[in-house]
Amino acid sequence: MKGEVYRVAGPVVTAINMPAKMYDLVFVGEDHLMGEVIRIEGEKVVIQVYEDTTGVKPGEPVENTGNPLMIELGPGLLRQIYDGIQRPLPVLSKKMGDFIKRGVMEPGLDRYTKWHFVPLAKPGDEVKSGDKIGYVQETKFNKTYILVPPGVQGKVKEIRECEANVEEVVCTLESGLELKMMQKWAVRFPRPFEEKLMPDIPLITGQRIFDFLFPVAKGGTAAIPGPFGSGKTVSQHQLAKWSDADIVVYVGCGERGNEMTEVLEEFPKLKDPRTGAPLMERTVLIANTSNMPVAAREASVYTGITIAEYFRDMGYAVALMADSTSRWAEAMREISSRLEEMPGEEGYPAYLSARLSAFYERAGRVKTLAGDEGSISVIGAVSPPGGDFSEPVTQNTLRIVKVFWALDAKLAARRHFPAINWLTSYSLYSSYLDDWFRKNVSEDWVDLRLETTALLQKEAELEEIVQLVGSDSLPPSEQITLFTGRLIREIFLQQNAYHDVDSFCPLKNQYLLLKTILWVDAACRETLKKGVNVRRIVEIRSVEELARARFETEFEKAVEIAKNAIVKELEGLTKEVRR
Amino acid sequence: MSLVGYRTIEGIAGPLVFVRKTHPVAYGELVKIETANGEVKRGQVLDTSREIVVVQVFEGTSGLDRRSTVTFLGETLKIPVSDEVLGRIFSGSGDPIDGGPPIMRKERWDITGSAINPYARDSPREFIQTGISTIDGTNTLVRGQKLPIFSGSGLPHNDIALQIARQAKVRKEGEEFGVVFAAMGITNEEAKYFIKDFERTGALARSVVFLNLADDPAIERLITPRIALTTAEYLAFEKNMHMLVILTDMTNYAESLREIGAAREEVPGRRGYPGYMYTDLATIYERAGRIKGRTGSITQIPILTMPGDDKTHPIPDLTGYITEGQIFVSRELHRKGIYPPIDILPSLSRLMNQGIGAGSTREDHRALSNQLYALYAEGRDLRGLVAIVGEEALSDRDRKVLEFADAFEQQFVAQGKYEDRPIEKTLEIGWELLSMVPASYLTRVDKKYIEKYYKGKKE
């Protein structure tokens, strides 16, 4: 189906004389620039183009494929880095050099690699949509299962262990239908599953403030809004590194090129704490940086979530990070404004909120079509202009997601990292996850959390008084509360992403650290009862030992040493009083 | 190709010209417009269709009328690239204005540039010694970084930029940076100041200057930084040079962008700036970096003046969202007579970690920087407190920290405009300052560094 260009205005091209359906994939102009139909108005078909349209003229041909934008799913996704429309960046750089040029279409999965296909089904088996008919051991610890594509079923006629590329037939059904390892899926449509399940297992992140105070569930949704430089990207990288997900999909949506390079350099060197394998082996990267075309940026989050769904359908726990969803929303706004649509709040299209919720809705813990359990947790960074959370993207996101990790410019300015505000952040999953933590870490996990939040709350109230009258006028027991509050903030909540050991803190260490801080609190109060001046108590230096313990590989031992030092110092104070 | 001139101007609005019934004109095509009395202006196609073509005119539309002739040049805006540009001064649209010959080169590059494939990038990591303590010591710049200076009107950001341009070097190589200097809407006086300094210090020979001054056409500002960066890319990635690109003042650039948006009657984003300003700025700032397998690099120092000293204003805000940190110039320090008045507290170099430590600067650099930062921050808080409760309420520790903060500003922050401090000197001053307070205050540094570098009383 061919038409011609009528008008070009930036990323938006209007074509005429071309039959089209919404979201059809088209190729625009002599250069064959890829685009997608986003509006039909009488004779005119409006297209958003994924590549720079400079040089395109009215009258140039437009070709409609008649299909929506689809990506390729199969072995070969892991360790790959794609742009927003699943073009593999390493291949692009081989073909067009170090800069991204236009008009090069590259399939998402390569056709050369021969994968070792191991069947799980055998001739005579009845198979249906979503069933695992075999797998490829794609990396040492990752099996990529080959699934019956949605909408297909029948009896297996032939299936064999073999070496095949993604386009070769690995299984034939009685009906004559041939199944290959690759399947295609239109990114704007969610992949089917059996049913949603309760989000009652936590996604363990190894980040103390997340796991302990504001946990996210496997299959849950979280937003991390904050002004520039407050730590969104560092947090997202931390989650991508240390979360106990089977597969990580990281979408760099309209952000910096160097940040993607950092992931590419770092992840192959870092080891998954559970398997010891390089983190890159479980990772898929999507990089559509701020200077790459905005329409492809708009598509990038869909490409990412579709890949995530594909691995979920294999029964994996997938975690998807999108940095930053604001840039995605801005891409929508830019396209919408070129369409001269009626703008909503701050120029964003009226469908902003619907798009955001449809995206986050694709997260979840599910029973797959094959009856397994899979999940996608989605963590979206939000970049509010001027750091003002009342703007539309933040507000619409918060209406949808269940976890709010509020980055705070003041904390970042004080170099309190991660700069998550412990008073305004929340997790609506806590109550679902309590049982898990009780069973798997400690009976008193939940009590400790409640005690900690109460203490931090109290500290904040006291701080206000201190600002007015100074701390000396507070009763001694409240001065100890202030002291403990400080220990929680500085030793427990602060966590250095750049320190080899502190970067990842296992649950049992989190528990021990917090428990020890509360033990210090009790010990201080004991000492106070023995008549020691509170000023002396809150100045004890041995707590530094506890702070340092975080950086020790032999954490328990270091905590023990710290405890002994604290006991000794407090005893010393008591003895002075007796004398 | 024979070019047709059209006399079918339908309308003129602000910097835009609407031309009717043309042959198929390409999006982004370069346009020449000739007025009835022979004046020639240039522009670029912003919107093209069968009926109407919208052209933005770089030199502004004053003097144009419906009789003017519009010629579409059949290509996008390109500039000749060559290393002959070194030592030369050009206008904001790339024409020589130093009396020298035009650059005649076959090789011409499109000024829009293309995005560096993220896979082809190499991480910036080589420490650049600027000789300025507040940068080298606590907000280290690395080669390939984009680190803007957030300033305000009347503050000495130009001096700081010049000092960086003069002094920047990668120590083990000793090689000096090539400088591309792009001025957008700065005053004639400011521009002269830059050029004189370049001439006097001999830096001009390794510099290329592009000048769009305050009385030059505002719309031209939209292409000046792109021309500058295209030149820098050529020198960096074809000629293996390390380029330092100074863009000043990005605020004027953003104003021009707003003007175009308003003329097109676009739905404005925050405070009247176009909704795509983030993306637009990114196509400038993201042109910094290093590429695997290529020797050269582009380091960017954009300068912007924050309207009303407000860092949440869209210009600094969107810049901060793209760049890799920011250097804050403070009015308060400036008033105190401190040069360079860089406030380290809101400043940040996000790529600092990659560039410092044993092997590049010194093992204790990170810790020292953290400690200076923490104590200075505490001192600044205390100043606020003193203002409320008075000196009497201060503890002994408070007093010492306050003293430290004052000394820090006088000795670490303040330095001469021509003082090129080696990193060792910066670190030494840092330790001298830390030695003013008891070692027990230094909770951010390892004991081993205290033993090695601390000179105060060890209790």
Ligand SMILES: Nc1ncnc2c1ncn2[C@@H]1O[C@H](COP(=O)(O)OP(=O)(O)OP(=O)(O)O)[C@@H](O)[C@H]1O
């Ligand atoms: N957990 C952390 N540990 C140590 N440093 C941190 C941490 N989080 C943030 N930082 C510091 O803050 C800086 C900025 O963080 P980051 O790049 O994540 O900000 P951002 O919110 O993504 O900003 P932008 O919106 O501009 O992308 C980092 O370069 C680092 O110096």
Ligand SMILES: [Mg+2]
């Ligand atoms: Mg970021």
